Amino acid sequence: MDLLHSQQIHTGSIIFKSGTSCKLNTCRKNDSICECYLTIEYDSSMLYKGLGLPAIFLKPQNGTAVNFNTGEKFNEKIEDSFILTDGFNLQKVISINGRFPGPTITSYENQNMIVHVRNLMHTDSMTIPWHGMHQRSTPEEDGVAFITQYPLLPGQNQTYKFKAFPFGTHFYHAHIGDQRTMGLYGPLIVIPEGFQQVSQPQEGNNVFIAVLQDWNHDDSSKVLYQKLLWGDYDRKTGKAYNVTNDHSGAKYSRFRFHSGLINGRGRYSPSSTENNEAPLY
Structure with a gap:
């Protein structure tokens, strides 16, 4: 059984599979509420931690990630769950629901957003600003540390409540230290009501979300x-x-600047004529 389908995230009475973020039967076009759960914790790149197995170190090889010791390949679903960055050694990262960067939250304009955040980092406090949200009548939900709230300490939970407005491509992210560059961020997509302002529907399989990041x-x-x-x-x-x-x-x-990442993956190029053949998708 692979990590993507076996690892579970417990948030109160709700259990989510790794990589998912929002509650079933919410966040749909005719729903008044979009309710999501984000679990924040330290993680490592280039490491496979399948349940019931010792951790397996990974290395890039011909556009895939293989067992560092044996060269064994993994199936596509397992490899999709790996946190790889640019394939350069094992590095400390921050994951959200087991993902780097965090999972996409997709809602509809003017939905009531309810986002439960759990800080499982052992030594770091944190907040999450909802970048681009106007927060009319809810300035206390803006998520800026020491401005609109005290930071969320290790082991603490917090529920953010605000309106999904305005529509557009936004993102949620950390606001303390270098947490955002370490992976504490993710896309926040707000689909306009009725699609009046866009040329085609922005849902389903019609849209590919690309998140770009420099990596050090x-x-x-x-x-x-x-x-x-x-x-x-x-x-x-x-x-x-x-x-x-x-x-x-x-x-x-x-x-x-060592590498550029798209959706958490890239390749390290020690020179202009070579790269480490790390997976790009």
Whole structure:
């Protein structure tokens, strides 16, 4: 039995399979409520943790992820459940319902959103802002740490309630430290009422959602901040990296770009002529 269909997420009396997010019989076109559950926890890339099995380290090979020790391939459903990033070694990430990035929440304009969030990270507090939502009459649900709420501490739960407005392609994300870049985010799609403003229906199999992210192999915010201040060097050549600056000379980013990810997957290219053949989908 593969991870995608066997791992369960317990939230009170509700049990969800890994990767799903919203309650059955909600979030449909004629439903007044869209009710979803998000479980936040630390996870690892390049690691298969099937139930009843020891963890299996993975490596990229010819566009797929295989057993690091034996080279054994996995079936498509199991491989779809892997958190791979760009296939570069085992890295600490944050998963939502066992997914990286988090699962898509799709609702309809003006539905009443009810989102239950559970923080299972051992040492990090967190909040989730609902980026793009106007939060009219519900500013306390905006999810900005120390502005509209206190952070959700490890082991705590919180239920957000707000209107799905306006329609469009939005996303939910972390608002503390580097949690968003580590995976604490996901698409939030609000379909317009009646589809008056769009050229074709935005539901079912008609739409492919692409989430783009830059990826860095250094997951320590403290180390990255020091690199922002003082620079970094290439460990292979011994040469210093140029610090990224904006037009005014201010340091623009603490991150050195190692890879680009689409829906949580990409390939690491150590040079312009080679890549590590990691899976892209």
